[in-house]
Amino acid sequence: xxxxxxxxxxxxxxxxxxxxxxxxxxxxxxxxxxxxxxxxxxxxxxxxxxxxxxxxxxxxxxxxxxxxxxxxxxxxxxxxxxxxxxxxxxxxxxxxxxxxxxxxxxxxxxxxxxxxxxxxxxxxxxxxxxxxxxxxxxxxxxxxxxxxxxxxxxxxxxxxxxxxxxxxxxxxxxxxxxxxxxxxxxxxxxx
Numbered sequence: 486x487x488x489x490x491x492x493x494x495x496x497x498x499x500x501x502x503x504x505x506x507x508x509x510x511x512x513x514x515x516x517x518x519x520x521x522x523x524x525x526x527x528x529x530x531x532x533x534x535x536x537x538x539x540x541x542x543x544x545x546x547x548x549x550x551x552x553x554x555x556x557x558x559x560x561x562x563x564x565x566x567x568x569x570x571x572x573x574x575x576x577x578x579x580x581x582x583x584x585x586x587x588x589x590x591x592x593x594x595x596x597x598x599x600x601x602x603x604x605x606x607x608x609x610x611x612x613x614x615x616x617x618x619x620x621x622x623x624x625x626x627x628x629x630x631x632x633x634x635x636x637x638x639x640x641x642x643x644x645x646x647x648x649x650x651x652x653x654x655x656x657x658x659x660x661x662x663x664x665x666x667x668x669x670x671x672x673x674x675x676x
Contacts, residue, residue, distance in 0.1 A: 521574070521575075521576055522576065523576055523577065523578055524573070524576070524578035524579070525578065525579040525581065526578065526579070526580050526581065527581045527582075527583060528580065528581075528582065529541065529582060529583075530542060531571065531580065532571060532573060532578070532580055533571025533572050533573050533578070533580060534571075534572055534573055534574075535571075535572065537569045537570075537571050537580065537604075538569060538603075538604050538618045538622075538626055539567050539569060539604065539626050541567070541582055544628055544630040544631060545558070545559070545628065545629055545630050546558065546562055546626065546627070546628060547562075547626075547627045547628075547629060548562060548606070548614075548624050548625075548626060548627075549624065549625045549626075549627055550623070550624065550625070551623065551624075551625070553625070556614075556624065557606065563584060563585050564584045564585050564586030564608065565584045565586065565606045565607060565608050565613065566581060566582060566583050566584040566586075566588070566589070566606070566607040566608070567581075567582040567584070567604070567605075567606060567607075568580070568581050568582075568599060568604070568605040568606075568607060569582075569603065569604050569605075570603040570604075584607075584608070586608060586609060587608075587609040588609070589607050589608065589609055589610070589611050589612075590609055590610075590611075591611065597611050597612065598611075598612065599612065599615065600615075601615050601616075601617070602615045602616045602617040602618075603617055603618055603619075604616055604617070604618060604622075604624075606624075
């Protein structure tokens with residue numbers, strides 16, 4: 486990605502996040518960031534420690550709504566910018582992964598505001614989705630090429646719940662059967 490491609494993304498995102506009095510110190514590498522310094526990084530790869538909600542280097546990605554419908558994947562997702570809060574050296578910072586589409590354009594009618602959540606998908610028209618990864622998220626990030634325990638549990642949830650109810654029913658019936666047998670055996674020895 487060339488510097489001329491990055492500047493429109495930086496201007497609109499940084500302009501909404503940096504206070505008026507904050508210094509802007511350009512750095513060429515992640516190792517130049519001092520510990521304890523908040524940051525905004527434009528990069529194709531995750532500058533933080535740990536995995537953010539959307540990891541762009543993990544293969545094919547699908548962004549789904551709460552109902553499980555695919556909102557973005559493939560080229561449509563590649564065109565969007567992804568803004569996420571990440572942690573590095575114990576300090577929160579903003580990671581902006583510019584998309585291949587046009588950078589967001591803000592105006593008085595369509596202000597570019599990143600004021601909620603810790604993940605946002607952005608396009609030329611501005612913020613498309615902003616959500617928090619804590620609590621109930623508006624989106625679900627699925628990696629179809631990877632199978633996780635959560636995906637398996639989501640896929641087979643009705644069978645798992647049904648199996649647990651069946652097992653619980655059998656345990657309760659077995660307990661009642663033991664109680665009934667004990668009562669019958671104690672009443673037959675009383676007579």
